[in-house]
Amino acid sequence: xxxxxxxxxxxxxxxxxxxxxxxxxxxxxxxxxxxxxxxxxxxxxxxxxxxxxxxxxxxxxxxxxxxxxxxxxxxxxxxxxxxxxxxxxxxxxxxxxxxxxxxxxxxxxxxxxxxxxxxxxxxxxxxxxxxxxxxxxxxxxxxxxxxxxxxxxxxxxxxxxxxxxxxxxxxxxxxxxxxxxxxxxxxxxxxx
Numbered sequence: 001x002x003x004x005x006x007x008x009x010x011x012x013x014x015x016x017x018x019x020x021x022x023x024x025x026x027x028x029x030x031x032x033x034x035x036x037x038x039x040x041x042x043x044x045x046x047x048x049x050x051x052x053x054x055x056x057x058x059x060x061x062x063x064x065x066x067x068x069x070x071x072x073x074x075x076x077x078x079x080x081x082x083x084x085x086x087x088x089x090x091x092x093x094x095x096x097x098x099x100x101x102x103x104x105x106x107x108x109x110x111x112x113x114x115x116x117x118x119x120x121x122x123x124x125x126x127x128x129x130x131x132x133x134x135x136x137x138x139x140x141x142x143x144x145x146x147x148x149x150x151x152x153x154x155x156x157x158x159x160x161x162x163x164x165x166x167x168x169x170x171x172x173x174x175x176x177x178x179x180x181x182x183x184x185x186x187x188x189x190x191x192x
Contacts, residue, residue, distance in 0.1 A: 010042035014114050015069045017041070017125075019049055022064040022074075031075075039070050046112060056104045057097040059130045067108055068125030068140070076175040080124055085174040085189065086138040087155050089162065093134050103137055103162045104128050110161045111139075119154040137162075144174050144189060155192045 019037040024030070037053070040046050056065060066074035072081065091100055107126050114120045122141045129136045139158050146152060155170060164170070172190040180186070 010044045012042050013040075013046070013112050014120075015041070015112075017046070017067055017112055018070050018072075019053070020064075020066040020068065020074050022066070023060075024062040024064075034074070043112075050105070050108075055097075055101045056128045056130065056135075057100045061130055061132045064127055064129045065104070066125060066127040067111065072124050074125060074127055074140070076179050080142060081140060081175055083143050083176075084122075084124060084141040085144045085172055085177075086127075086140045087158050087170055087172050089137045089158075089164065089168075089170050091135040091137060093132075095135075100128075100135060103164075106162050107137060107139065107158070115161065116154060116157055119150060119157070122150070122154065144172075146190065151190055152192060155190060159192065 016039050018039045021035050021037050022033050024033045038049065040049055059065070068074050072078055075081065089103065091103065110116065111123055111126060116123050122143060124140045124142050126140060127138045144151065151172065155172060159170060169191055171188045173186045174189055177186040
């Protein structure tokens with residue numbers, strides 16, 4: 001009888017995901033500050049990454065983590081992002097450290113676990129931005145269509161997965177609007 005060692009088997013994900021790190025500095029342009037950390041395609045490799053990087057709450061101001069499907073760069077100009085947008089969650093600087101880390105981990109696990117059900121194909125990735133005035137977590141999409149209420153359903157699922165209070169408003173902006181003007185001044189396309 002052959003003995004099977006189940007520790008030798010890994011659990012594959014639907015997609016391969018790439019982790020990016022941005023450490024912005026005034027001496028380099030944005031693209032030079034963006035670094036690809038690596039990619040993973042199994043649950044076990046995901047935990048290896050996330051157990052060996054700094055929690056988002058320990059990143060210094062001006063730094064980002066981004067997690068995107070392999071082949072998609074975390075930038076508006078990427079072909080897969082051009083026609084899309086992002087659901088944004090503003091996280092007050094006073095929010096406790098464990099809460100910020102929890103929000104990010106819940107979003108990431110939902111993405112890699114394909115928990116956005118009918119909307120998984122529209123999800124490209126997510127970013128967390130650590131800023132002095134307040135942090136932001138964003139879910140990036142391939143398109144901006146709200147056909148059959150799809151974009152609103154995606155936003156509602158995001159709020160639920162993260163565990164946001166029902167009173168907290170999240171907003172959606174298109175990448176095209178953000179690219180035209182300062183993103184903080186871009187119009188809100190949807191909100192819930």
